Amino acid sequence: MSCPLIATADVFRVTRVDQCGSPITGPKNAFVVECFSSVAFNTNVDDGDDIEYKAANGKVCGFRKGCPTFRGFDVEINFFAVSPELIELLTGNPVYVDASGKVIGTDSCSLQCKSGFALELWAEVLGEECEEGAKGQWVYFLLP
Template sequence: MPTTVWPAIRSHVVRVTALDNCGAPVIGPKSQNVSNGHISLKLSPQYEDGEETAPKNAGGKILFVDKAQDELKYFNVELVFSRVEPELFGAMTGQPLVLNSDGEPVGFRIGQSVDANVAIETWTDVPGTVCGPDGKVYGYFLVPWLKGGRLGDFSFENALANFTITARTEMNSPWGAGPYNVVLNAPVAPATEKVPGPLLTPIAADQHIHGEPTPVIYPSPTAGAVALPSP
């Protein structure tokens, strides 16, 4: 089978899913938030350089050079938003919400650091490609476990205030195939057509990022946090 090569441009939405302290999706009424209010999503891999050994003889000549393999430690993730999204900010940073007189989330407060846990997904366009037998294709990217979300610098001036949240990925994610239908799965008899389903291969313990093309369209933005039902 030929390898699928695909470009990615833009980012339509981000979906933030609340995780428990072990990194598993939280099943509940306020567990996911889909937003199109982000400006950018940046992923920066962080590596630990392998130790290098280069002993010299008495004449100052290097006897041999041996360098251990570099290792990926984690990714730093930076999300920039163009507006205040209280429940999304709260999920990513673990900070408390501000409620109005009707009990609706309208703001947030920043206090001591809290170790919040979330997963993030985004969908991009795939330019320069034609629709295949399964329809239009999107780029799907998943960060299955993010920790340590914190709010960055922001200012109020004669310009739009941007809000930046940074976090880092964590290994040993129990995301598995995930709780969402994001790719096409094989048909189930007696049906003959493929159906939307979870990832075909579960996320492994040492994997921080997942990306692939999919004809399953991205979800619509939600009005704040909504339920993640049981599978």
């Protein structure tokens, strides 16, 4: 299966990770979501600085194209509905609870720089033959 055709993305899981990318164990460290419409991994690239030398008459005497640097991926997720617990896992911003302890919202004033999450996504593969007894083939994505 060199280039599978993906039919649908069925479910993803967000897991809290530390600064080294290791899962943080404990309660409320993961969240599973089915109600989303799309997930995109957009490249984040610094194009670099072009260097150009011009003579006094405007003639270009030397030019070097800037060297792009890959910085990683920006993850874009479109949800149908979002819970405060998921927002907390994705941003690191704390949730707010009411007097009975029920989660009622999240702090969206700033993004925490020291939080992290892993994103796992399962997507069904089209048109591949399955082994006897198997219930389908899936592509598994893990970021980071």
